[in-house]
Amino acid sequence: MPELTRRTALTATAALAAGAVAAPRAAAEDHHHASPDSFDEVYRGRRIQGRSTGGHHGGYRVTVDGVELHVMRNADGTWISVVSHYDPVPTRRAAARAAVDELQGARLLPFPAN
Amino acid sequence: MTVRKNQATLTADEKRRFVAAVLELKRSGRYDAFVTTHNGFIMADTDNGERTGHRSPSFLPWHRRFLLDFEQALQSVDASVTLPYWDWSTDRTPRASLWGPDFLGGTGHSRDGRVMDGPFAADTGNWPINVRVDGRTYLRRALGDGVRELPTPGEVESVLSMATYDMPPWNSASDGFRNHLEGWRGVNLHNRVHVWVGGQMATGVSPNDPVFWLHHAYVDKLWARWQRRHPDSRYVPAAGTPQVVDLDETMRPWNDVRPADLLDHTRHYTFDTA
DSSP: OTTOOHHHHHHHHHHHHTTOSOOHHHHHHHHHTOOTTOEEEEETTEEEEEEEEETTTTEEEEEETTEEOOEEEOTTSOEEETTEEEEEESSHHHHHHHHHHHHTTOOBOOOOOO | OEEEOBGGGOOHHHHHHHHHHHHHHHHHTHHHHHHHHHHHHHHHOOTTSOBSSSSSTTHHHHHHHHHHHHHHHHHHHOTTOOOOBOOTTTSOSTTSGGGSTTTTOOOBOTTTOBBOSSTTSGGGSSOOOOSOSBSOOSOBOOTTTSSSOOOOHHHHHHHHTOOOSOOTTOSTTOOSHHHHHHTSSTTOOHHHHHHHHOGGGGSTTGGGSTHHHHHHHHHHHHHHHHHHHOTTOOOSOOSOOTTBOOTTSOOTTTSSOOHHHHSOGGGTEEESOO
8 A cells, every 4th residue: 555644554554454454365456556657555444455457458446445437537647526516636646636636435326327 | 598607606596496406307317328428539539549529629619519518508498598607717716605505515625525515415316426437426527636826818819809710730649729728728718717716627427527518508608609600610620531520521429410500699598798
């Protein structure tokens, strides 16, 4: 977990104690396949992950507590998500964190595949 | 003839009728279809792919047609109702009458963003958030939290002064009037207002907040002002642009209307003031 701060570490510990996130073993396996721009952290008590899903089209999946968050890259390299659609941020991780901030603890709903 | 008025000038009766018509569309299920359509386009419109409703030249005619559909739906409930517009460069604080309990209601509770007053507050039972991206079923706002200031009249003026409608690459990276009004570049007008309101207005399901229509009615009015300011400027691109709606190409989801058909708003409505 890069960029692990004391605050997020404490939050992570609390979340793990509450059984709110997946087992550390799963996180380690994810990390094994990680591309350089992937991430996996607990932010404000929510597990946010971003990783390549492979394939010829460079698929990538961002999730909040395992539910996919629809994100989109702007032409200038910035990112937005469906819960913060008019406010670009620099990275997919920042978009995931902004989503957690916006959700205020609410669960994300899966978006319809299209 | 439909006249769109500044929301600040509406009479108590006009506000009451507008609210009642919106609530009736909600009750009948017709309202939520508009939310679904908007979210479908906002998730599908991409800078390097097909783009129609947003981040593209057709942002303005697409929303003009979308608002016409909504206004016609309102008028099927009450023929006297028209869409008001919110000039956010003038009525720029949460104390504006727009946010009064007799109209749209105010900002959300600090804890969870829940709007507590007005006809669209969850406690009324009249405004369930059904088309949503998260588990929360109540209307939320955080006026002025996501960004402190709404655009100023000077910032609006700086964008209206841009003579070119749009430019390659016809997306969020473009220079020109459309993208500066949309807000992906420069002082940021339209996008910033969504962020300033917060709650559902900051998301892909932004039409869940009735202020969506008043915001876009003003963006639409700014397009009309720009046209009068620059009579020799035209909608572009004219033809042959992959993934982008050219002047004479039809737009989804209607497939029977082109930007060319929507350039002159006076065929459909006029405004109370220039």
